[in-house]
Amino acid sequence: MEKVEFNSEVISELTTLFVDVILPVPIPQLFTYRVPQEMNEQMQVGMRVIVQFGSRKVLTAIVAKLHQKPPQNYQAKYVLELLDDSPTVTVGQIQLFQWMADYYMCNIGEVLNIALPSGLKISSLSKIQLRPDAVLEGKQLNEKELRLLDALQDDASLTYDEAAEVLGVDNVYHLIKVLIAKEIVLVYEEVREKYAPKIVKKIRLSRDYLMKTDLEKLSKKLEKTPKQLDILLAYLRHVPVLRDWTLNETGIEKDFFHKNENLSISSLNTLLKNGILEEFEIVVSRFAEYAHIDFPKMQLSPKQRETGEKVMDLFFNQQKEVVLLHGVTGSGKTEIYIDLIQKVLAGGSQVLFLLPEIALTTQIVARLQKIFGTQMGVYHSKFSDNERVEVWRGVLSGRFSFVVGVRSAIFLPFDNLGLIIVDEEHEPSYKQYEPAPRYHARDMAMVMARIQNCKVLLGSATPSTETFYHAKMGKFGLVQLKERFGDAELPEIVLADLKTERKEKTIKGHFSAALLDEIKIKLDSQEQVILFQNRRGYSPYMSCRQCNTIPHCPNCAVSLTYHLSNHELRCHYCGHIEPPPKKCVACGSTKIETVGLGTEKIEDDLKVYFPNANVQRMDLDTTRTKNSYQQIISDFENHNIDILVGTQMVSKGLDFDNVSLVGIFDADRMLNFPDFRATERAFQIMLQVSGRAGRKHIKGKVIIQTANIEQEILGKIIRNDYEAMYLSEIEDRAYFFYPPFTRLIRLTAKHLERALSLETIQVITDKLVAKLGKARVLGPQAPLVHKIRNKYLYNVLIKIERENVDLKATKAFIQSQIEEVLSEKKYKQVQVVVDVDPV
DNA sequence: AGCACGCCGACT
DNA sequence: GTCGGCGTGCTC
Numbered sequence: 038m039e040k041v042e043f044n045s046e047v048i049s050e051l052t053t054l055f056v057d058v059i060l061p062v063p064i065p066q067l068f069t070y071r072v073p074q075e076m077n078e079q080m081q082v083g084m085r086v087i088v089q090f091g092s093r094k095v096l097t098a099i100v101a102k103l104h105q106k107p108p109q110n111y112q113a114k115y116v117l118e119l120l121d122d123s124p125t126v127t128v129g130q131i132q133l134f135q136w137m138a139d140y141y142m143c144n145i146g147e148v149l150n151i152a153l154p155s156g157l158k159i160s161s162l163s164k165i166q167l168r169p170d171a172v173l174e175g176k177q178l179n180e181k182e183l184r185l186l187d188a189l190q191d192d193a194s195l196t197y198d199e200a201a202e203v204l205g206v207d208n209v210y211h212l213i214k215v216l217i218a219k220e221i222v223l224v225y226e227e228v229r230e231k232y233a234p235k236i237v238k239k240i241r242l243s244r245d246y247l248m249k250t251d252l253e254k255l256s257k258k259l260e261k262t263p264k265q266l267d268i269l270l271a272y273l274r275h276v277p278v279l280r281d282w283t284l285n286e287t288g289i290e291k292d293f294f295h296k297n298e299n300l301s302i303s304s305l306n307t308l309l310k311n312g313i314l315e316e317f318e319i320v321v322s323r324f325a326e327y328a329h330i331d332f333p334k335m336q337l338s339p340k341q342r343e344t345g346e347k348v349m350d351l352f353f354n355q356q357k358e359v360v361l362l363h364g365v366t367g368s369g370k371t372e373i374y375i376d377l378i379q380k381v382l383a384g385g386s387q388v389l390f391l392l393p394e395i396a397l398t399t400q401i402v403a404r405l406q407k408i409f410g411t412q413m414g415v416y417h418s419k420f421s422d423n424e425r426v427e428v429w430r431g432v433l434s435g436r437f438s439f440v441v442g443v444r445s446a447i448f449l450p451f452d453n454l455g456l457i458i459v460d461e462e463h464e465p466s467y468k469q470y471e472p473a474p475r476y477h478a479r480d481m482a483m484v485m486a487r488i489q490n491c492k493v494l495l496g497s498a499t500p501s502t503e504t505f506y507h508a509k510m511g512k513f514g515l516v517q518l519k520e521r522f523g524d525a526e527l528p529e530i531v532l533a534d535l536k537t538e539r540k541e542k543t544i545k546g547h548f549s550a551a552l553l554d555e556i557k558i559k560l561d562s563q564e565q566v567i568l569f570q571n572r573r574g575y576s577p578y579m580s581c582r583q584c585n586t587i588p589h590c591p592n593c594a595v596s597l598t599y600h601l602s603n604h605e606l607r608c609h610y611c612g613h614i615e616p617p618p619k620k621c622v623a624c625g626s627t628k629i630e631t632v633g634l635g636t637e638k639i640e641d642d643l644k645v646y647f648p649n650a651n652v653q654r655m656d657l658d659t660t661r662t663k664n665s666y667q668q669i670i671s672d673f674e675n676h677n678i679d680i681l682v683g684t685q686m687v688s689k690g691l692d693f694d695n696v697s698l699v700g701i702f703d704a705d706r707m708l709n710f711p712d713f714r715a716t717e718r719a720f721q722i723m724l725q726v727s728g729r730a731g732r733k734h735i736k737g738k739v740i741i742q743t744a745n746i747e748q749e750i751l752g753k754i755i756r757n758d759y760e761a762m763y764l765s766e767i768e769d770r771a772y773f774f775y776p777p778f779t780r781l782i783r784l785t786a787k788h789l790e791r792a793l794s795l796e797t798i799q800v801i802t803d804k805l806v807a808k809l810g811k812a813r814v815l816g817p818q819a820p821l822v823h824k825i826r827n828k829y830l831y832n833v834l835i836k837i838e839r840e841n842v843d844l845k846a847t848k849a850f851i852q853s854q855i856e857e858v859l860s861e862k863k864y865k866q867v868q869v870v871v872d873v874d875p876v
Numbered sequence: 877a878g879c880a881c882g883c884c885g886a887c888t
Numbered sequence: 889g890t891c892g893g894c895g896t897g898c899t900c
Contacts, residue, residue, distance in 0.1 A: 058900085062877050068900040091879060091899050113900055146877090179891095197879095210880070211892070865895085880898090887891080 058098035083124025143473035152448035154425035241288030351514030364518030366728025386455025416442030444478030462495035528737030574598035576631035581621035594824035655683035
């Protein structure tokens with residue numbers, strides 16, 4: 038990054054500099070601080086500074102601008118501290134942050150908040166403590182004050198929140214102010230650096246014993262204490278200092294003696310105490326240093342090579358910024374990616390590979406790691422914040438020129454990107470919903486491409502309608518792979534007709550005979566089965582058989598899901614838990630049944646139908662811990678599991694060789710979901726799950742259970758006919774003015790009172806309709822789940838044409854209307870959430 | 877978002 | 889009278 042110069046005038050110590058900084062708070066504007074002259078030389082855009090904000094709060098901010106213009110209407114405060122020697126955030130990133138704030142209608146501080154791992158943010162916390170010189174005598178203290186003093190004596194210091202809790206009041210400021218005035222307590226700001234380097238304790242031999250003669254004397258002396266001698270010998274075995282005394286410098290990990298040799302810690306401590314061994318600490322990376330294994334050069338099939346060349350041609354000869362690689366599952370997209378990544382890295386540029394959350398923990402990362410070794414960083418939400426900071430710094434330092442990560446990896450400080458790959462481009466998990474910025478990582482990849490002048494490769498077997506449209510229209514390059522790689526065939530997809538089976542009574546519970554028979558055949562021939570149901574828990578609701586009353590969440594407008602494992606009813610929106618009712622709250626009947634189907638019930642039923650099969654469930658509930666997901670995958674790979682039952686999780690990024698059957702329950706629910714993307718989504722997800730069936734030598738089979746075999750979309754799924762799905766979809770989108778022909782902005786009002794929530798959004802809607810016209814403003818409408826955490830929700834959907842409309846101005850108008858309404862006293866308490874490009 | 881200030885009702 | 893609740897406005 039360049040040092041900022043002003044008209045070639047060199048910054049001297051006498052120049053007064055100011056910085057405009059981004060603060061991690063939801064306030065729209067930048068704030069100007071004065072740079073103390075001793076920082077003049079070092080200060081650069083992108084560095085972190087500590088500033089005071091408000092009367093006491095201390096925050097980390099990012100320098101967005103460096104200038105000499107003193108503010109007109111106020112006296113700028115000084116920058117308190119400069120945290121960096123070199124920028125933590127690149128100039129390109131600051132551009133991206135600003136772009137996102139404008140586009141997604143949020144504050145730049147909110148973007149910063151999401152972008153920066155919290156380990157890079159320092160913020161202060163106000164704490165109160167007793168004054169060491171406090172004089173209590175002769176001072177009138179009330180009961181609350183005394184209680185606070187008591188607590189302070191026990192705990193030394195308390196935050197405002199803790200103080201409020203101790204006293205059981207909400208507002209503690211007054212009280213503390215009084216105590217400050219009485220000179221009994223003082224308030225200070227505790228500044229915390231959250232990032233902690235990983236430290237390993239190591240042991241080495243004291244310098245006094247490095248000579249052979251000294252060492253021999255020592256061994257003699259230790260003969261009386263054999264346990265200590267064992268430790269010494271173990272040390273010498275692993276660190277042969279007599280052969281090369283410099284080895285002693287690196288020593289050995291302290292844990293080693295206990296863990297690997299099972300030697301006593303107390304003897305080790307005695308040796309340390311007597312100065313024979315010494316302990317020291319080193320800072321280590323949280324990421325293992327993989328030896329770079331030179332993987333045999335990727336052997337591409339002729340088809341793959343040809344495809345890769347087409348992509349390159351589109352990028353570099355036809356100047357396409359974005360290329361869509363549309364390839365059926367198993368067509369070998371990964372090899373093409375790898376080849377391309379290698380080429381870009383060899384050219385000295387950086388590469389970012391984005392994957393949806395769940396796809397990332399799996400096989401692909403291990404595979405890439407083998408190929409790219411130490412230059413590859415992984416950025417994942419299950420990583421601790423410290424790990425994220427290390428990846429961030431690794432990108433800055435050049436240690437990682439290639440990063441594989443989830444959507445937030447788009448925020449890493451690349452300065453020389455050559456290529457961004459967005460795999461499974463259609464995945465909704467690329468869109469962030471809460472909190473702001475509600476960004477789409479795929480779209481941000483394209484913005485980044487413009488900022489950094491790099492290329493974007495989108496990959497999918499079932500591209501989103503928007504993306505495919507742009508590819509068809511020539512905005513993006515398009516490359517298609519219609520066959521599976523090698524001799525693998527596409528699975529055979531068949532329907533199980535639930536209506537007929539019900540009539541003929543061949544159905545058992547939720548299992549059609551067609552599915553049950555097929556599972557049996559596969560199990561008998563030692564093949565594996567995946568069953569897909571996109572709903573966790575046992576059953577989505579309970580119902581009274583007498584009066585049909587259904588237990589609902591007290592805070593949300595949803596039925597409570599029954600979970601068998603803990604025998605409880607749970608709300609999947611707010612987390613509310615209650616025991617299942619013993620009798621109906623309405624009529625008192627004890628005949629309460631579970632209705633509907635979740636993964637837990639499928640698992641439970643399978644135990645009855647196939648008592649000898651190993652059944653495992655994979656959903657949010659069974660994969661909460663860091664390694665549980667990986668565990669299930671490897672158990673399945675090793676065939677310790679015969680049938681895997683799961684939600685969406687089973688549909689992504691998993692390649693198993695022995696799966697010959699996939700069963701899909703409840704296709705109808707997916708298809709009937711009230712959303713304009715429902716058909717597309719159902720198609721994508723069903724084909725994706727289907728892709729798990731059949732690999733190398735096995736032709737897979739997929740059974741979709743449906744009560745309505747006539748549905749057109751099912752035929753398209755059976756024929757794996759993406760284009761047919763696309764064509765009917767794009768026709769609907771054009772007809773109803775949905776994306777890609779329009780852009781959507783959704784407003785959601787939230788308030789504890791339903792009427793107020795509705796009234797607020799109605800007032801906003803009226804203003805919008807007045808200017809934009811009725812056709813462009815849909816609603817207000819209560820969403821499917823119209824109450825969450827006791828707040829009533831109302832939506833308005835705004836459609837904006839893609840052509841001949843000033844998007845910026847329209848957004849500014851919408852923003853101003855919301856602000857205008859919310860500034861009215863009556864509506865101040867209502868929250869209005871703006872979601873640009875909702876998915 | 878915090879945090880401070882100021883107005884107002886419910887208590888000793 | 890005072891304490892604490894809560895609404896309002898500001899932060900370089």
